[in-house]
Amino acid sequence: MFTNNQIFAAPLAGITDRPFRTMVRKFSPDVPLVTEMISCHSLVQMRRGCIRNFDNYRDEVGPIGAQIFGAEPDIMANAARILADNGASWIDINMGCPVPKVATRAGAGAHLMRDHILAGKIISAVVHAVDIPVSIKTRLGWDDDHRDWLDLMHVAHDFGARFATLHGRTRAQLYVGPAQLPQIPSDCPLPIIANGDIANVAHVTDALGRGYAGAMVGRAMLGAPWILGVICGAAKRPENVGEIVLEHLENTLEYYGVQAGIPLFRKHAAWYSAGIANSSEFRIRVNSITDAGALKKTISEFWGCVDA
Ligand SMILES: Cc1cc2nc3c(=O)[nH]c(=O)nc-3n(C[C@H](O)[C@H](O)[C@H](O)COP(=O)(O)O)c2cc1C
Known part of the structure; x- marks a missing residue:
């Protein structure tokens, strides 16, 4: 029903590691999926913590986006190069992570929704560092008074990002309450992947009807790595x-x-x-x-x- 590049597997820190990705691939070999986020600093310095979720992606089947977070354009560019050299299909820049360690103390993740100038510099540095596509993953905005996601899409487009994922919650909402996916206006400059509470064919159909180019499945994969295959029509829920x-x-x-x-x-x-x-x-x-x-x-x- 849907093409393979319309259904994405979300990055989930502590979950979408290689063993989990292998299970997702078993049911949907060609869907694009995204790694756990990696700190650009840890990656460039090859710190112990990051070695755990940094892989050589070349021998993984299907497209794989490697996600990085950070606030320094040069270091983000270096990290992107390492990931591209290790077989990532595209680089995804985290602009939505709400946890204080990332968004407040490191000035990365969701903080970039509040600093579009820095966001543009990071996107530009990463785009110039690699030959593979670059995307961003972000939220509706910082809070209800700042739902300025469309402005960030223009920034991302102007600095060379090829597509974006929009999680239908604000930073203030964290992961609580139902996601709201706004209609994509005709002047939106990038293809947008819908994210937030996507769990079945009807949700994807609804998102496509609102102007999204695809849909990304997050927590619905937990305990159900077959769900993307089921949504794509490539697999059934396993009997055993x-x-x-x-x-x-x-x-x-x-x-x-x-x-x-x-x-x-x-x-x-x-x-x-x-x-x-x-x-x-x-x-x-x-x-x-x-x-x-x-x-x-x-x-x-x-x-x-x-x-x-
Ligand atoms: C445990 C957990 C870990 C997450 N890790 C990441 C991450 O590393 N990078 C990222 O961009 N988003 C991360 N997210 C956000 C998800 O990718 C997704 O945007 C969010 O869960 C909403 O989608 P859902 O309602 O389908 O789960 C995480 C979410 C959860 C619950």
Whole structure:
């Protein structure tokens, strides 16, 4: 129903890592998806924290946008070069992250909605640094009194961005309350991807009807990496979700090792099990397990996998 470049997987810090992306790709091999955001400083200095979510993207199937955040144009440009050299399909600049560490203390993320001059300098520096497309991801504005997203789209266009994602909430709204996706006016200079509460075909159809070029799925992917495939019409919800959970766990253990991988997987186990009978007992059990074999057995038993 929709083309592959109309449905995007959102960047989700702590979630859209390589093991999760592999699961999304299993059901929708060609959809564009975006990495977790990476600090430009950490990337340029190759600090430990960023190594965890910095990959060589060349061997990943399908288009992958690498997302960076920061406030210094030169450092953002250097970070973009590193990501482009490592196989990113495009660079996405974070202009919407509301957390104080990013938006207030670092002057990055959502702060750039308040400083369009700096936003323009960053976009320009990144566009000139790489040969791949550059996009921005932003929100409606800082708060209800400053819903000036369209102005930022003009800035982004003037400095060379090729498209943008608009999350239908303000910075003040954080992630609370329903997203509101405004009609895209005919003078909007960039193709805009709709984001916020997109979870099914009807939501995408509605966004396209409002003038958006596509739609980006965020939290609806949690515990449901197949959802983009379902929306695109490329896949169905798997019959045995337990097999998918085990495959995701396997990817996680292979990528991070057992010691780091098991704690990281707990939240995924919780999302996969949400709404199923006895899921709270399952979650309590999973949270106490530190052994890979025991975790696999618990998952297999919960979902009634054949080898349980
Ligand atoms: C846990 C979490 C992590 C997120 N990490 C990022 C991020 O790294 N970069 C970004 O641009 N947005 C990030 N977001 C925002 C999402 O990409 C998306 O804009 C937001 O969740 C709204 O879409 P949804 O309603 O479909 O979830 C994050 C959101 C959540 C809940």
